[in-house]
Amino acid sequence: MYITIIVTVFVLAAGAIIIFNRFIRLRALMQEAWSGVDVQLKRRHDLIPAIVDTVKGYAHYEKNLMEEITRMRGSMMTAMSVKEKGAAENGLSQTLKSIFAVAENYPDLKANQNFLNLQKTLVDTEDQIQMARRYYNGTTRNYNILAESFPSNLIARAFNFKGADYFEIEYATERKVPDVKM
Numbered sequence: 577m578y579i580t581i582i583v584t585v586f587v588l589a590a591g592a593i594i595i596f597n598r599f600i601r602l603r604a605l606m607q608e609a610w611s612g613v614d615v616q617l618k619r620r621h622d623l624i625p626a627i628v629d630t631v632k633g634y635a636h637y638e639k640n641l642m643e644e645i646t647r648m649r650g651s652m653m654t655a656m657s658v659k660e661k662g663a664a665e666n667g668l669s670q671t672l673k674s675i676f677a678v679a680e681n682y683p684d685l686k687a688n689q690n691f692l693n694l695q696k697t698l699v700d701t702e703d704q705i706q707m708a709r710r711y712y713n714g715t716t717r718n719y720n721i722l723a724e725s726f727p728s729n730l731i732a733r734a735f736n737f738k739g740a741d742y743f744e745i746e747y748a749t750e751r752k753v754p755d756v757k758m
Contacts, residue, residue, distance in 0.1 A: 595722075595731045602719040606740060609712035610658075613743060616705040617652070617665065623698055624649050624672075630691045631675055641678060645671045658741040665745040672698070709743050716740045 628642050648671050652664040676695070679685050720739045723732040731737070 591727070592731055595728045596735060598722060598728070599719075599732065599735070599737045602715060602722060603737070605715040606712065606719055609708070609715045610743075612708040613705065613712050616701060616708045617661070620698070620701045620705060621649055621652065623694060623701060624668075627672075627675065627691075627694045627698065630688065630694060631679065631685060641671070641674055645675060658743050662741075662743055662745050669745060705745075709745070713742045713744075716742055 624645060628645055632642055645668070648664070648668040652661065652668055655661040655664040679691065685691055722728050723737050723739050
């Protein structure tokens with residue numbers, strides 16, 4: 577009788593320890609994944625002043641757009657949570673789309689090698705952000721599943737492991753698919 581109770585307590589304790597350690601592991605993976613996203617976002621933000629300066633030389637009449645991009649970049653730098661960063665990045669992506677639309681009106685700018693290199697680097701960076709975001713969201717999904725599944729949700733509540741937010745943004749290089757009507 578005592579052996580059954582001792583074995584049951586041991587099995588339950590071992591299970592709780594295993595689940596707790598899975599939470600710790602997944603939280604560390606999420607933090608590592610977020611670090612990757614953060615590095616790529618910083619790379620993107622470092623490119624923006626160069627793009628703005630290049631376009632400024634050609635698009636003298638687009639002062640409001642340049643100011644908006646600078647303001648959006650500043651709001652991204654002050655965002656703290658994953659949701660805030662996602663919202664700020666979406667706003668920044670929209671203004672970057674506008675700068676590439678403006679470039680269409682300036683043939684000399686579109687032919688400028690510096691602008692073309694910056695545009696290519698931005699596309700490259702957007703791809704890196706997308707890969708880092710997918711990795712982060714995958715680790716977040718695994719963490720959230722563990723936090724919401726039984727019996728691990730009991731351990732999650734006991735040790736205050738809460739679900740994490742996904743990082744969802746649109747990219748400046750994404751284009752809307754045109755509607756084709758026949």
